[in-house]
Amino acid sequence: MPNSGERAAGKSIIIIGAGIAGLSAGCYGRMNGYRTQIFERHNIPGGVCTAWQRKGYTIDGCIHWLVGSSPGSNFHRLWQEVGAVQGRPMIDLEEYLRVESEDGQTLILYANIDRLEQHLLELAPEDARTIKAFTRAVRRFTRFDLPVDKAPELYGLTDRMRQGVIMLPFLRPFLKWSKLSVRDFAERFRNPFLREALAAPVVDAPEFPMIAFMMTLAWLHNKTGGYPLGGSLPFARAIEQRYLDLGGAIQYSARVSKILVENDRAVGVKLTDGTEHRGDVVISAADGHTTIFDMLDGRYVDEKIKGYYENLTLFPPLLLVALGIANSFEDVPSTVSGISFSLASPVVIDGKERKRLAVKVYNFDPSLAPPGKTVVIVGLNSDYDRWKQLREDPDRYRAEKEKTADQVIVALEQRFPGISSQVEMRDVATPVTWERYTGNWRGSYEGWFPTAKTMRMRMSKTLPGLDSFYMAGQWVEPGGGLPPAVMSGRHSIQILCKKDKKRFVTSTP
Ligand SMILES: Cc1cc2nc3c(=O)[nH]c(=O)nc-3n(C[C@H](O)[C@H](O)[C@H](O)COP(=O)(O)OP(=O)(O)OC[C@H]3O[C@@H](n4cnc5c(N)ncnc54)[C@H](O)[C@@H]3O)c2cc1C
Incomplete structure (x- = not known):
């Protein structure tokens, strides 16, 4: 791991996952003189805060709005510390959501x-x-x-x-x-x-x-819930860069299979390639279920933690149908969360009859599409088990994805007549896609669903009986989201500093 002589004397931390929480733990770990090494299973940073390219279009899989986008919120300082917002234009849209009815009424x-x-x-x-x-x-x-x-x-x-x-x-x-x-x-x-x-x-x-x-x-x-122009991946990349600038180390395509434990103390990780890596402290910013029940074989749980995984509601698994459309959609209002429109003729999509569809038209971010063209994304709550089963037969899985895209295009025709002839790109991400790329349990892309009960809940960042181990990220912050991810990475280092009797310090680039 790269370090100065002074830093080499510091404890070493192994961080599992380069999502926003893992990168945040890495940044704050470096700010406080720890040697840090992140292991990430994917080949890019960001976790679910991601985007992907298809035929000249960029499909953004995450950010609609960022709490702390401007100084009007305490979170802004955190985003500055991890280098995420400097020089990044933010767009504050005038509309959060549109809901259109069949008889022509619109709630804005x-x-x-x-x-x-x-x-x-x-x-x-x-x-x-x-x-x-x-x-x-x-x-x-x-x-x-x-x-x-x-x-x-x-x-x-x-x-x-x-x-x-x-x-x-x-x-x-x-x-x-x-x-x-x-x-x-x-x-x-x-x-x-x-x-x-x-x-x-x-x-x-x-x-x-x-x-x-x-x-x-x-x-x-x-105006502190803006959209960062360029979307999710450049945002995650900026935090990765801040981490590297602070001297942190990161290894991609490095999937952790086990957390090594000696005398009830986490001492490192074992990767799926068989290599072992030792550290003084392990922070898992990866999926909670995998961390607790696979990487640690369920040895460090109590009834409370088991209860979370048995009883709490997960974010409904998501099916994203993204389309690249040869149309600028200048006349379509830009919204943070999309336009929900009713279907005069209900359409069966993903095995379920749909009377409404929510569509997001990315006409406010020209960087995501070639000039005069637009990315349009339809997000649907889906069924994890159905897609998991389909995935066992790659041909059926592929065919079902194609069918789903066809069904969505047919439905979109009702709101945007002529759209089907303008489709240049189509891409379908299923709940299994989320699981495959980020390891999130049952494709729950945002962890625990917020309810009146979970919003008041505080989950422990440690596990009973296990020393030198912390968790960060959406699986210990019910409701998920980018701000809790960056905050929990920061808090895990703060707790560690306290334990090591060090003053927690931060810096801003
Ligand atoms: C469609 C969508 C829209 C969203 N919109 C917003 C929004 O508008 N605003 C907002 O604030 N939030 C939004 N979110 C939520 C937000 O993106 C997440 O809550 C947040 O990014 C979670 O970060 P995390 O670091 O906790 O987890 P993750 O991003 O899941 O990071 C975990 C990381 O660990 C890695 N990993 C897992 N297992 C292993 C292993 N065995 N070994 C090594 N690495 C491993 C994963 O690959 C991943 O990189 C959205 C999410 C989605 C999917």
Whole structure:
């Protein structure tokens, strides 16, 4: 591992996974004088924060919005420390989401809360009370910022008191909204269109918490949930570069099969090629299930941890159908999360009848397509077991992917007449694709699904009985996402520094 004489004296850390959490742990490890070596199974950094090229088009598999894109959020500092945002243009779109009905009505979830309130009142004056209570709370949340600096595991009495003071003005709205799901909220509306339109994006995820939805709107309103131009892979590459500049080492195409343990202490890793690598500390920023039950053979778990993997809901596995279209789609509104439109004639896609489809038109990032052309992506909640079974027969798997792309194009014709003749590229990523490239359990691309219960949960970054070992990333941060990934990498090093009686330091390039 590259290091100066002074750094060579530091402890060595082995990090499993070069996703955002692993790269973050690597950056902060180097900032604090540890020798760090990342082992990544893929040949590129980023994990699920990724993109891929097909026929001159770039298919972005991740970032819609980045909390901390501007200084309006505490997360911005973290992104600066890991070199992710410097010199990177961010786009703040005016619309979060559009929901279109069959009879021509459209709900536009504007990023600006005043505009959103006015629009909702125009659509449903009879629901003025419900609308105003909602927008009042979102306005309040625009003044709230998550404390991210210090690992909660290290909180002392003063930190708790300080956090209590920060939370105080938000306690009432948090209590009021934290138990409510978006579907429950939608049901409060008398207006039939809004009742249906608000629930449409969460139809497969009825427990999605209202608080998460409201915080999203608050961040977008504050213009600190922007889209980094160029998308996910350049973003991940920038953090990789920061890690390398800090003197970190990284080995790609290096899949860890076992974590080596001696006397209940993690001492290194064994790769699938049989080589063993020793370190003083091991941080796994890879999939949680594989880490706990395969790499460590399930030897360091208690009932609580087992319970997570037996009972908690996972993010629904995702099927992404990406198309390269010879059309600039200048007249189509740009949205953070896409356009959900109803299908006058329902279409069977991926073995299920679909009455609606959500499409994202990447007409706001010209770097993803040749001039005058656009990437269009349809994301569908899918069935992991179905695709896992199909994958056993490569010909059937390929044929099913082709069929799925055909079905999606047929459905898109209803919203964009003529689109089928403009398709230049088609690519289908299934839940098994996610599993194959990133190792995420059952293709759950974002770990634990956020619910009222999991959002309040704090998962331990250590395992019972195992010393010199930490976990980072979306499997210890329910709800997942890029900000928790970078934060948990940072926190794991903070906890390690505390254990080593070192002052945790950071730097910004
Ligand atoms: C379609 C999509 C849209 C998203 N949109 C957003 C968004 O708009 N905003 C947002 O904040 N978040 C978004 N996310 C979520 C976000 O991308 C993830 O939560 C985050 O990137 C997870 O990072 P991680 O480092 O915890 O995990 P991962 O990215 O899964 O990283 C784990 C790494 O470990 C490696 N690995 C696994 N097993 C091994 C092994 N045995 N040996 C070596 N290496 C191994 C993997 O290859 C991977 O690189 C989205 C995700 C997806 C898929």
